[in-house]
Amino acid sequence: MSTLVLYRCAMTRQDEQRRYHHGELRQALMEAAERSLRERGLAQLSLRDLAREVGVSHAAPRRHFPERQDLLDALAETGFTRLGATIRDAIADSDEDLAARISRASVAFARFATENPALLELMNAAKHEPDTPQITRAAEEAFAPLVELIEEGQAIHALQAGPVDEIGMILYATVNGLAIMVNNGLLDTDRLDALVEDAVAQFLRGAAPVLSS
Amino acid sequence: MSTLVLYRCAMTRQDEQRRYHHGELRQALMEAAERSLRERGLAQLSLRDLAREVGVSHAAPRRHFPERQDLLDALAETGFTRLGATIRDAIADSDEDLAARISRASVAFARFATENPALLELMNAAKHEPDTPQITRAAEEAFAPLVELIEEGQAIHALQAGPVDEIGMILYATVNGLAIMVNNGLLDTDRLDALVEDAVAQFLRGAAPVLSS
DNA sequence: GCACCAAAGTAGACATTGACAACTTAGGTA
DNA sequence: TACCTAAGTTGTCAATGTCTACTTTGGTGC
Numbered sequence: 001m002s003t004l005v006l007y008r009c010a011m012t013r014q015d016e017q018r019r020y021h022h023g024e025l026r027q028a029l030m031e032a033a034e035r036s037l038r039e040r041g042l043a044q045l046s047l048r049d050l051a052r053e054v055g056v057s058h059a060a061p062r063r064h065f066p067e068r069q070d071l072l073d074a075l076a077e078t079g080f081t082r083l084g085a086t087i088r089d090a091i092a093d094s095d096e097d098l099a100a101r102i103s104r105a106s107v108a109f110a111r112f113a114t115e116n117p118a119l120l121e122l123m124n125a126a127k128h129e130p131d132t133p134q135i136t137r138a139a140e141e142a143f144a145p146l147v148e149l150i151e152e153g154q155a156i157h158a159l160q161a162g163p164v165d166e167i168g169m170i171l172y173a174t175v176n177g178l179a180i181m182v183n184n185g186l187l188d189t190d191r192l193d194a195l196v197e198d199a200v201a202q203f204l205r206g207a208a209p210v211l212s213s
Numbered sequence: 214m215s216t217l218v219l220y221r222c223a224m225t226r227q228d229e230q231r232r233y234h235h236g237e238l239r240q241a242l243m244e245a246a247e248r249s250l251r252e253r254g255l256a257q258l259s260l261r262d263l264a265r266e267v268g269v270s271h272a273a274p275r276r277h278f279p280e281r282q283d284l285l286d287a288l289a290e291t292g293f294t295r296l297g298a299t300i301r302d303a304i305a306d307s308d309e310d311l312a313a314r315i316s317r318a319s320v321a322f323a324r325f326a327t328e329n330p331a332l333l334e335l336m337n338a339a340k341h342e343p344d345t346p347q348i349t350r351a352a353e354e355a356f357a358p359l360v361e362l363i364e365e366g367q368a369i370h371a372l373q374a375g376p377v378d379e380i381g382m383i384l385y386a387t388v389n390g391l392a393i394m395v396n397n398g399l400l401d402t403d404r405l406d407a408l409v410e411d412a413v414a415q416f417l418r419g420a421a422p423v424l425s426s
Numbered sequence: 427g428c429a430c431c432a433a434a435g436t437a438g439a440c441a442t443t444g445a446c447a448a449c450t451t452a453g454g455t456a
Numbered sequence: 457t458a459c460c461t462a463a464g465t466t467g468t469c470a471a472t473g474t475c476t477a478c479t480t481t482g483g484t485g486c
Contacts, residue, residue, distance in 0.1 A: 019452095041339070043282075046443065047445095048444080056464065057464060059467095060464050060465075062446085067444080068444065117339035118341075120339070121339050124334075124337065124397060125397075126334050126396035126397065127398055131398050139399055169391065169408065170412045170415065172390065173387050173391040173393070174386050174387040174390055175390075177386025177387055177390035178382065178383070180386070180390075184338075184340065184352075185344050186352055186382075195383070199383045199386070201419075202383065205420075205421075206414075206415035206420070207415055207419070238435085259472065260472080262472095270436045270437070271436090272475090273435050275435095275474075275475090279474090281473065281474095
């Protein structure tokens with residue numbers, strides 16, 4: 001992969017335009033697709049458009065994505081991967097207390113979601129097709145950082161004991177739901193951060209251990 | 214409207230098939246669209262298909278829905294209306310306590326959402342187009358029952374005082390988010406009811422008034 | 427009772443798209 | 457060096473959304 005990149009950098013633009021094999025078509029298509037998705041939404045995303053933009057023939061994408069849905073699935077998968085990394089970055093090297101880190105992670109999630117509305121739509125899309133386990137796994141890895149924070153909370157008895165994945169799902173669902181409402185027009189962007197922080201605070205209170213009197 | 218229905222019932226099938234003006238085309242298209250949406254998903258929804266199914270020419274839908282998106286918007290709007298009615302029905306004539314009614318309303322919401330995955334997708338769709346205020350209003354009316362329950366909770370001091378719409382949004386977002394995870398394949402349908410009930414219980418604890426010692 | 431008119435439906439056309447088949451190029455390997 | 461296969465190309469097809477021009481109808485004013 002990296003050799004390809006170096007090779008590519010050594011070529012003139014002429015060569016690039018002329019050469020028969022693109023060499024990184026799959027990656028190029030994904031990047032073009034993400035841009036198109038961001039700028040014009042899912043409905044306007046066309047394989048032929050992407051092929052034109054990247055400079056290959058209209059049928060070339062078929063080698064990498066036999067059907068349009070395959071591209072969308074791949075986009076959703078990398079979306080989850082990037083989301084997970086975004087959340088992790090938000091709480092990396094933070095010595096804040098647990099509540100602050102959960103809040104930080106949630107706000108980072110919400111921002112990612114509202115900055116990439118069409119991508120989030122793909123990630124949340126209902127599947128009628130046979131399940132694609134890769135997407136599911138990527139999604140689970142995306143909210144793994146939240147689960148880890150919850151485990152940490154349980155360890156220091158700041159949170160109730162109980163099935164971590166379920167508690168994590170509730171938090172994930174809440175933040176995701178709020179972001180959707182922003183993308184939806186049901187909630188103003190300006191209010192998102194505050195609302196997410198409120199929701200997290202409420203979540204923490206609700207998930208706190210019951211005091212034994 | 215009702216006269217039209219009666220008139221229609223008085224006609225033989227022959228007459229129905231022959232007559233130039235369908236008479237209730239908009240409604241018929243919406244119903245066909247909902248069925249198609251449920252059975253084959255959003256990607257397979259085609260205006261020409263619907264026209265064929267209803268028995269009109271391929272351009273007829275254009276009179277009622279100039280663009281495909283207009284039909285989708287209309288579907289989302291009635292979806293919200295039906296959702297609101299479903300939630301209301303779930304808690305009508307119930308003498309249970311507040312927590313039980315909130316739980317009941319939430320479970321009803323979640324069931325509606327998972328029984329109509331493609332419709333929910335439409336309702337949650339991000340809008341790049343200029344906002345359609347009717348959908349927003351329909352959506353707000355859909356979760357009005359939740360807001361009312363929260364107001365009731367505040368009145369009896371079972372819930373913290375505070376902006377009801379924000380607290381309602383948090384609850385709405387949570388349930389919506391959990392339903393999406395089911396439609397998504399991230400959460401098993403069997404676990405939905407229990408998880409929603411857990412989430413509501415946690416929500417109620419988190420939104421309870423802080424005890425002044 | 428009749429002419430007319432706007433609403434609602436029809437027919438035909440067009441560009442675009444996803445999908446498929448058959449052919450070509452070129453890079454790595456026996 | 458020959459070849460084989462992955463990766464691109466061209467050509468084609470049916471389906472779709474959208475547009476324009478034409479037709480049918482039911483209701484309204486006179």
